[in-house]
Amino acid sequence: MDSERALLTSAEVADLLRVHPKHVYRLLHRGLPAKRVGGKWLFERGEVLRWAEAHGQHSDSATTASTTGTPATTPLSSPPLLAANGDLAIELLLRLARDPHSPCVGFVQADRSTGVALLDERSVLAVGVHGDEAASQPQHSGRTAWLHLVDRQVGLVRQRGRVRSVAELTRLRLASRPASAGVREYLDGALRKAGLDPARLHQRALLLPSHRDVVCAVARGEADVGLASSAWAAQLGLSFTPLLEEPYGLLIRATDLGRPEVIRLCETAQIKEYRRALAAIAGYEARHAGLLRFQAA
Numbered sequence: 001m002d003s004e005r006a007l008l009t010s011a012e013v014a015d016l017l018r019v020h021p022k023h024v025y026r027l028l029h030r031g032l033p034a035k036r037v038g039g040k041w042l043f044e045r046g047e048v049l050r051w052a053e054a055h056g057q058h059s060d061s062a063t064t065a066s067t068t069g070t071p072a073t074t075p076l077s078s079p080p081l082l083a084a085n086g087d088l089a090i091e092l093l094l095r096l097a098r099d100p101h102s103p104c105v106g107f108v109q110a111d112r113s114t115g116v117a118l119l120d121e122r123s124v125l126a127v128g129v130h131g132d133e134a135a136s137q138p139q140h141s142g143r144t145a146w147l148h149l150v151d152r153q154v155g156l157v158r159q160r161g162r163v164r165s166v167a168e169l170t171r172l173r174l175a176s177r178p179a180s181a182g183v184r185e186y187l188d189g190a191l192r193k194a195g196l197d198p199a200r201l202h203q204r205a206l207l208l209p210s211h212r213d214v215v216c217a218v219a220r221g222e223a224d225v226g227l228a229s230s231a232w233a234a235q236l237g238l239s240f241t242p243l244l245e246e247p248y249g250l251l252i253r254a255t256d257l258g259r260p261e262v263i264r265l266c267e268t269a270q271i272k273e274y275r276r277a278l279a280a281i282a283g284y285e286a287r288h289a290g291l292l293r294f295q296a297a
Contacts, residue, residue, distance in 0.1 A: 006044070006045045007043065007044060007045075008045055008048065009040065009041075009042065010025070010041055012043075013043050013048055016048065016049075017048070017052060019121065019122055020120050020121035023121045023123075032052075033048070033051055078122045078123065078124060078125045078256065079106075079123070079124065079125065080103055080105050080106060080125055080259075081106045081107070081108050081125055082094065082105050082106070082108065082124065082125060082126045082128070082250070082265075083108040083110040083114070083118045083119065083124040084107070084108075084109075084110065084115060084127065084128030084250075085109070085111055085115075085128060085181070085209075087128060087152070087211065087229065087231070087248060088229075088231045088232065088235070088281055088284075089149045089150045089152070089231075089248060089278060090128055090149075092277055092278065093149065093268055093269060093274065094107060096271070096273060096274055096277075097264050097265055097268040099264065102260065102261075102264045103260045103261045103264065105125065105264070108124055109209060109210065110127070111178065111180050111182065112127075112128070112129050112130065112180070112181060112182035113180035113181070113182070115127035115128060115129070116129065119251060119253070125252070125256060125259070125262065126252045126262070127251050128248065128249070128250060128251075129182070129249065129250070129251045130182055130183075130246050130247060130248040130249075131185075131186075131247070143255075143294060144251050144253055144254060144294070145252050145253075145254050145292055145293065145294050146249055146250070146251060146252075146292070146294075147249050147250040147252060147269055147291075147292050148247060148249040148269075148288050148290070148291040148292075148293075149248055149249045149269060149278075149289055150248050150278050150285065150286050150289060151245055151246065151247050151248070151284070151285040151286075151288070152229050152230065152231060152246060152248050152283055152284055153229065153230035153231075153242045153244070153283035154183050154186060154227075154228070154242070154244060154245075154246060155227075155229075155230065155233075155242040155243040155244075156225050156226065156227060156240070156241045156243065157214070157215055157218055157227075157228050157233040157238040157239065157240055157241075158218065158224065158225050158226075159219065159221075159239070160239060162239055162240075162241045163241040165194065166190045166194050166196065167194050168225075169191070169196075169201060169225065170201065172224040172225045173205075173222075173223045173224045173225070174201065174204075174206065174224070174225055175205065175206040175208055175213075175214045175218055175223035175225070175226035175227070176202055176205045176206065176207055176208070177207065177208065177214070177227055178207050178209070179202075183211075183228075183229075184227070186243050186244055190243060206222065206223055211228040211229050212232060214226035214227060214228040214232070215228050215233055215236045218238060219238065229283060230242065230283025231281045231282060233282075233283075234283065240282075240283070245285075250265065254294060266290065269289050269290040270289070270290030271290075274289060274290075275287075275290075
């Protein structure tokens with residue numbers, strides 16, 4: 001059979017275009033040509049490549065593939081978006097990276113698990129991650145790079161006084177994070193260590209999408225205690241009881257490191273102005289800001 005007319009499954013289309021398999025169905029809804037055969041969709045290879053080229057869904061190497069029959073090896077271009085939880089280190093980075101002569105990077109509110117999934121399906125250019133960043137390695141996006149921004153403290157915030165033990169949380173109104181948020185793992189671990197059931201405690205907790213929302217809820221009196229970073233606690237003058245210190249930075253696909261938006265983010269993370277501004281925020285250690293290293297594929 002002519003390779004241009006070869007029929008591909010959705011998984012084979014994902015391999016051809018170098019996207020997450022779920023993204024194929026998004027492309028299908030956008031008009032990607034396909035045939036319904038039995039209970040599954042089949043795609044003609046030549047039509048897929050021509051449609052992708054016409055809709056800006058792949059790079060020049062994929063254009064070559066449409067004429068040579070060689071599968072494309074360069075991944076789809078991701079939108080210039082950064083998915084993160086709104087950490088102050090991210091807000092500062094994006095503010096300093098703004099330049100009329102450089103491409104702008106937009107912000108998408110997302111916790112770690114959601115952000116990594118967006119990076120995996122190439123819906124964002126970078127994602128803010130923390131803790132064991134190697135555990136956040138996307139499964140389909142190939143080799144990634146870790147751009148270190150800051151080491152930060154995460155813990156429990158109150159309007160007045162410190163939390164002496166997590167056992168106190170059973171008597172207090174808690175503002176916490178969804179189970180998909182990375183910092184939630186730390187609190188759940190501390191609760192289990194104290195012999196408490198995290199699921200039971202969180203049944204009556206406020207589950208909020210960001211550190212900012214948590215500290216605002218505590219400051220407004222909607223919760224007695226909240227799970228957030230020391231940096232955000234300091235912004236609203238709340239007391240802080242640390243649970244741990246963790247690295248925080250950006251996870252970026254290695255193939256995107258040459259993009260102007262990524263270069264600008266990396267350069268900004270390395271300037272003295274950024275490090276000085278981070279060091280002035282409570283609970284931040286900025287000594288290694290801008291350090292870039294590759295993750296294993």
